[in-house]
Amino acid sequence: MAVLKPFKAWHPTPKNVEQIACVPYDVVSVEEARTLAAGNPESFLHVVRPEIDLPEGTDPHDDEVYHKGAENLHAFLENGTLQQENKPQIYVYQLIRNGRPQTGIFACVSVEDYDDEVILKHELTRPAKEDDRTRHILTQQAHAEPVMLTYKDDPTAENLIKETVEEEPLFEFEASDGVIHKLWRAKETKAFAKAFKSISHLYIADGHHRCKSASRAAEQKRKNNPGHTGNEEYNFFPAVIFPMSNMNILPYNRVVHSIPDNFLDTLQDKFTLTVGADPSPSKKGEISIYLDGNWYGMELPLDNNPNSVQKLDVHRLQEFVLSPLLDIDDPRRNENISFVGGIRGTKELEKNVNSGKAELAISMYATSIEELIKVSDEGRLMPPKSTWFEPKLRSGLLVHTF
Known part of the structure; x- marks a missing residue:
């Protein structure tokens, strides 16, 4: 069964969400990120691409980069740019591209599920990229960006999603690429978690390195915590989980x-x-x-x-x-x-x-979602760069700290 856990997210307000939300760190170069964030001190790119705030030519793996990312995130938390929920929540996140909605559940999933292959992968990860993301997680004491997962369609989860999107969203905005983003708080937190107890596997769609880095960060935290119980927040990381029928893969x-x-x-x-x-x-x-x-x-x-x-x-x-x-x-x-x-x-x-x-x-x-699921179920690995998922999740909407 898959673990679905509510968390006390940090999020923007409806007034500043458009200024904060940004593209994921790995779809833009440093130069593109610098351009996108120019004149916008609230862009979350200052957290996920902190080298844009350092002199051009700075090595992206320099210690200063990781410290700058942590400094920028903590400033957002302390100055009110991001606000924390009063209690753990589960959310529903919808993206609409060219009139086509893609709707999933935004919650935390378990590092243990990843380690035990309840969350299945289909690609190899590169150690250097793992090292980079692990350092960001540990330095910031946060998972700044969610991964994208998918699951085989489940009617119970689908009904819970439908009931949630009938309510007024927490916020809604249209990004510069024309994609509309909506986010709701789920009223039935326990019902969502219970529904996923009957789902045998989750599948990584986008975010293999972030999953592996969350696992490595948790391992290090566990070693440094003599009182480790398994319930600490570092044992969980944020994900947006879409039913496979919702997924859109481009070549x-x-x-x-x-x-x-x-x-x-x-x-x-x-x-x-x-x-x-x-x-x-x-x-x-x-x-x-x-x-x-x-x-x-x-x-x-x-x-x-x-x-x-x-x-x-x-x-x-x-x-x-x-x-x-x-x-x-x-x-x-x-x-x-x-x-x-x-x-x-x-x-x-x-x-x-x-x-x-x-x-x-x-x-x-384009590779099909059915092909991805089959390869994952068989424990095999795809060649690199087999899938391009669209639309992309926006970063900075919900941040998980530990």
Whole structure:
């Protein structure tokens, strides 16, 4: 069963929520974050991207960065920018993008559930990124941003969500990207927690490093606490949990910066290419390739008797194109490949190639939520950058301190 725990969140007021709410730390560069927060001292980017308040060129892993993030957060807590609830709460959080609502439960989940694989992952994490987020958590004594989880649809939880959204929201605002954000306090806190006792697994959608870092931070706190009971707040971390039918996954596209001479001839020798293809593939198993100013359609080969991972388009691309033809064996570390979220569209792929930044662009068909669940249930791992979830959660709406 999954643990769902209410918490005494720190949150903005309806008056300053638009100034505080920001994009997650990992979807913008330092330069983009600096631009977004310019002239806005209340932007939560000062907490999750504190290097923007230090001289340009500051190493993002410098001790000063972590101390600055803690200083900025504690200032928000002390000066009233964020206000704390009087008692633990569970919330319902809704995002509306292009008229499509996505509604989930905002609460704390258990580090123990993550460690015991009640919360299932589908990607590997990188130690350096774990180290960074763990330091932020421990220095701030807070989980500043939630992770995004999903679960197999449950009628009891769905009814509780529907009842909650009929009430007046705590706040509602439209972000600069046009996404509308709404947040409600749930009246039936115990009912939500009880509903999740019958849900066997939660699945990480977005936030693998934050989950692992919450686990590592809790482990360190536990070692330093002789009176550890398991009920301390550091044993829990915030998450927004959506039913899988609500999830929206966009493609995660690729660009290759340098390709061998006559690479188009190589592709045509090995595969059947369609000239003038649609930049966006129309079905699973197809990719579109942008090369020398033209789009080419191509069907990806498939292993015999493939397992759930081998069926993924991102795996098939890796196995039959990237590794054998471009020597990109480890896309996590190979500098010849970069990844472009589907929200940026295929024009961004063309721009990369036309500008000379890359020589080849690959437009993917989106991985499905059913594929993610199946891989997770089987205990397998997806290749890196398999999914791009949209819309993104906003940071700074609810902060969990310990």
